[in-house]
Amino acid sequence: EVQLVESGGGLVQPGGSLRLACAASGFTLGSHSMNWVRQAPGKGLEWISYIASSTTNKYYADSVKGRFTISRDNARNSLYLQMNSLADEDTAVYYCARLGSGIYLEDAFDIWGQGTVVTVSS
Amino acid sequence: DIQMTQSPSSLSASVGDRVTITCRASQSISHFLNWYQHKSGEVPKLLIYAASRLQSGVPSRFSGSGSGTDFTLTISSLQPEDTATYFCQQSYSSPPYNFGPGTNLEI
Numbered sequence: 001e002v003q004l005v006e007s008g009g010g011l012v013q014p015g016g017s018l019r020l021a022c023a024a025s026g027f028t029l030g031s032h033s034m035n036w037v038r039q040a041p042g043k044g045l046e047w048i049s050y051i052a053s054s055t056t057n058k059y060y061a062d063s064v065k066g067r068f069t070i071s072r073d074n075a076r077n078s079l080y081l082q083m084n085s086l087a088d089e090d091t092a093v094y095y096c097a098r099l100g101s102g103i104y105l106e107d108a109f110d111i112w113g114q115g116t117v118v119t120v121s122s
Numbered sequence: 123d124i125q126m127t128q129s130p131s132s133l134s135a136s137v138g139d140r141v142t143i144t145c146r147a148s149q150s151i152s153h154f155l156n157w158y159q160h161k162s163g164e165v166p167k168l169l170i171y172a173a174s175r176l177q178s179g180v181p182s183r184f185s186g187s188g189s190g191t192d193f194t195l196t197i198s199s200l201q202p203e204d205t206a207t208y209f210c211q212q213s214y215s216s217p218p219y220n221f222g223p224g225t226n227l228e229i
Contacts, residue, residue, distance in 0.1 A: 035219065037166075044224040045158075045166065045209050050217040059217035095166065107213035108156040108171035115165070 002026035002111055004096050009116030016086050016120070022079040022096030022113055030074030033099040035109060036081050038092035038118075046092075049081065064090075086120045093117050124148050124212050126222035134228045139200045143225045145193045145210035154214035157186055157195045160224075161206040169208075170195065205229045 008020040022034070036049045049070040050059040058070050069082040079096050093115040100110035125148040135141050145155065157170040168177045170186035173193055183198045197204055210222040 035217075037221075044207075045160070045211075045221040047211075047217070047219040047221060050219070061218055097166075100168075100171070104172035104175055107154055107216070108168055108177075109158070109166075109211075109219070110168050110171075110177065112165045112167075 004098065004111055004113035006094065006096055006113040006116035009094060009118045011119045011121065012086055013122050014087055014120055017082070017084045018086065018118060020081040020083065020094055020096075020116060020118075022081075024077045024079070024098075027098075027111075028074075029072065029077040029079065032101065034070075034072065034079045035097045035099065036068075036070060036079075037095045037097050037109070037112075038090075039095070039115075040089070040092040043092075051079070083118070086118075088120050091118060091120045123218055124151060124215055124220055126210055126212055126220050128208075128210055128222040128225050130225060131223065132226040132228070135200050137200055137202060137229060141197045141200055141227065143195045143208055143210075143227075145188075145195070145222050147191045147193075147212055147214075150190045151212045151214035153189050154212060154216075155186075155188065155193045156211045156213060157184075158209045158211065158221075159204075159206045160209060166209070200229060202229050 003025045005023045048061045051070045067085045071080045095115045096113045097109035098111040153173040155173045158166045160166040174186045207224045
């Protein structure tokens with residue numbers, strides 16, 4: 001079964017750090033570009049970061065640029081998000097999401113993880 | 123960045139109704155528009171990609187149309203399990219893959 005499973009969420013104080021992981025199974029992670037998306041309580045979906053399959057290109061939303069770092073280990077079939085200088089507004093469910101393959105589908109998030117909850121609070 | 127808007131922000135409909143949700147981009151995005159369904163407590167699910175292409179396994183009552191700046195998601199005959207929030211997403215100048223604010227659909 002094609003699946004993404006996130007881990008690493010939890011309660012952290014403002015200014016703290018967390019590292020999220022996303023483990024892929026049922027497919028080769030290295031064949032896909034990957035993303036992190038979050039949903040704050042009562043809010044919509046917010047794209048926050050992208051990494052190309054080759055790891056060469058990385059992009060971030062302005063809201064996390066300079067604080068979050070996306071990375072991947074294709075040999076371990078895993079995606080990561082290092083989150084530093086966390087603030088209250090980073091409280092959210094964090095999802096990893098796969099960009100599909102094939103014409104047109106390569107521009108859509110076809111597989112999502114179940115999400116991991118990050119709570120930033122003192 | 124390209125900004126996405128959706129209307130309505132919420133709607134209530136009955137089983138069997140035909141429902142249309144609209145998404146508008148701040149500039150032309152050709153056909154690079156995706157629709158997702160997000161049920162409370164569940165994982166977001168891709169419904170439509172490239173404006174009108176039905177993702178594998180998605181019921182045929184879902185359809186998408188549009189190009190340029192204006193797009194629609196239509197559910198031809200609403201079912202109880204369609205209660206969810208629906209998001210559009212542009213993938214034209216991406217990243218960033220901006221989402222619309224969502225439409226809450228209540229059956």
